[in-house]
Amino acid sequence: SADGLPLIGPTAQPGVYLAAGHGMWGVTQGPITGKLLAQAIDSGELPSELRPFDPLRSMQRPHVPMMAKWPRLGLKP
Numbered sequence: 001s002a003d004g005l006p007l008i009g010p011t012a013q014p015g016v017y018l019a020a021g022h023g024m025w026g027v028t029q030g031p032i033t034g035k036l037l038a039q040a041i042d043s044g045e046l047p048s049e050l051r052p053f054d055p056l057r058s059m060q061r062p063h064v065p066m067m068a069k070w071p072r073l074g075l076k077p
Contacts, residue, residue: 001021001058002058003054003057003058005021005052006019006020006021006022006029006033006053007053007054007055008020008033008036008037008050008053008054008055009037009040009044009046009053009055009056010040010055010056011052011055011056012056012059017037017041018055019033019034019037020036021027034059037050038051039052052075066068
């Protein structure tokens with residue numbers, strides 16, 4: 001993620017949840033992430049412990065096209 005924090009929780013696509021970005025800590029943080037995300041899916045409410053990791057937190061920033069970040073890729077927007 002842009003800020004280095006994991007992405008955990010519901011996405012903009014209904015029914016799609018994300019639990020990613022743990023880096024090398026995935027093995028140790030994965031079980032608690034899974035438990036909290038399962039609670040969120042089951043209850044329909046995001047636990048307060050997961051709010052800082054909301055996958056949509058970065059959507060508040062202006063979008064930077066991929067070409068602006070990596071112009072050498074030769075991709076067309």
